[in-house]
Amino acid sequence: MTAQTLGTATPTPTLTPTPTGTPPPTATPTPLPTATPAGTPDAFEPNYDFDHATLIGLGVKYTGLNFVPLVPGTEDNDFFKLWVKPGMVVTCETLDLTPGTDTNMIIYDANRNGIAGNDDVDPRAGELRSRVTVTVTWEGWMYVLVGQGGRGIVYGSGYSLQCTVGLPPTPTPTPTRTPRPIIEIPPPPTATPFPTFTPIPTATPTPIRLRVQALTPAPTPAGQRIEVTVEVYYDANGNGAPDPGEGVVDLPAWLISLRGGQVIARGTTDEAGRVILHGFAEGRVRLVIPYLGIVRSVENGGVVTVRLNPISMPTRLP
Numbered sequence: 138m139t140a141q142t143l144g145t146a147t148p149t150p151t152l153t154p155t156p157t158g159t160p161p162p163t164a165t166p167t168p169l170p171t172a173t174p175a176g177t178p179d180a181f182e183p184n185y186d187f188d189h190a191t192l193i194g195l196g197v198k199y200t201g202l203n204f205v206p207l208v209p210g211t212e213d214n215d216f217f218k219l220w221v222k223p224g225m226v227v228t229c230e231t232l233d234l235t236p237g238t239d240t241n242m243i244i245y246d247a248n249r250n251g252i253a254g255n256d257d258v259d260p261r262a263g264e265l266r267s268r269v270t271v272t273v274t275w276e277g278w279m280y281v282l283v284g285q286g287g288r289g290i291v292y293g294s295g296y297s298l299q300c301t302v303g304l305p306p307t308p309t310p311t312p313t314r315t316p317r318p319i320i321e322i323p324p325p326p327t328a329t330p331f332p333t334f335t336p337i338p339t340a341t342p343t344p345i346r347l348r349v350q351a352l353t354p355a356p357t358p359a360g361q362r363i364e365v366t367v368e369v370y371y372d373a374n375g376n377g378a379p380d381p382g383e384g385v386v387d388l389p390a391w392l393i394s395l396r397g398g399q400v401i402a403r404g405t406t407d408e409a410g411r412v413i414l415h416g417f418a419e420g421r422v423r424l425v426i427p428y429l430g431i432v433r434s435v436e437n438g439g440v441v442t443v444r445l446n447p448i449s450m451p452t453r454l455p
Contacts, residue, residue: 176205176292181215183207187249190216190280198299200233204284204291212427213291214284219300221273228305229281230258230268235295239285241389242267243428247277250445251429252371256387256405266296268305286389286427360419363401365392365435367424369410369443377444384410385445391425394418395434 179202184191193199206213221227231240243254253271258264273279283298367390370379385406392402392414401416416422424435426443435441 176203176294178205178207178213179203179215181217182213184216185214186216187218187245187280190218193217193219193281193298193300195219195227196299196301198232198297200297202283202296202298204238204289204294206291212284212287214282214428217281217283217298218278219281220277221279222276223274225273225302226270226304227273227279227300227302228268228270229298229300230305231266231283231296231298233295233297234266235293237290238294238296239265239289240267240296241284241286241387241428242269243282243388244269244271245280245282247275247279248447249280250371250447251385251388254385254387270304282428284428288389360394360417361437363392363414363416363418363422363437365402365414365422365424365437366440367404367406367412367414367426367443368440369406369426369429369445371445371447373447375447379410379442379444381409384408386410388412388426388428390414391427392416392418392435393423393425394420395423396420 181191181199181202183189185207202215204213204215219227229242229244231242234240239257241254241256243251246252253269255267255269258266258268267283271279281298281300283296285294368379369385369388370383371385372379373383374380386408388406388410390404390406390412391400393399394401394416396419401418401422402414404412404414406412414424421434421436423432424441425432429443431443433441
């Protein structure tokens, strides 16, 4: 039997663990600055026309209104409506105007015919807010349009609106001051005259030489002079012609040059509902009456008459 030699087993070497490296810190990205919004439309939007007019009540003051449009770059006009009855005297006015805000107000009857308007309560006293008082002759909706016709600021604008029954309050007169009694003061005693001094001879002034320089005449605006007459009236008696007392007051109108799109003339209608616009333009111009949605081309010397047609209320409710 062959003897077997037992070999000595070779020990398995122990592996030295590899040190684990510390992962580098993850860089935190710096957030980009958030753009500051230019302005937020008020809570009553959209109320940009008659069909979207906001329902309001009498004797309630509505705050936080502004002219920030829903679509940037467009003009925001705010429409409101309230229910009225014949015999009511309603006064609507804007209040709490922020700096740079200049409101304009137009009142419409239930048939959406313009019947009264106001731009500034008292521009000489800096009162750029608006106030209109009307005597109601119908039962139904009365519409109130508040805008500023592109004349004031948009982002940062702000105002309040209130419609009440009755005439606006009359300011309290300043009390007359009572004149103080006049106290007669005896004349002072006659002073002893001083000796007369010999006057010092007056020095002869050196003549001043003036150099006259001719003024440079102001440059004449490019293009030709444009004059367009606009007349807007509310045909209350339905005779198809403007009569005394039918003119729509303080309605803004513009002339815009078709070449370049610049506003060359602005104005508002007077007590007769008339305004004459003057400007200089090359080529044709366009008449814009924003509150009535009128945009049309006009010629130099043209006369545009706008008739607001009254619509009779039904005699019986269905």
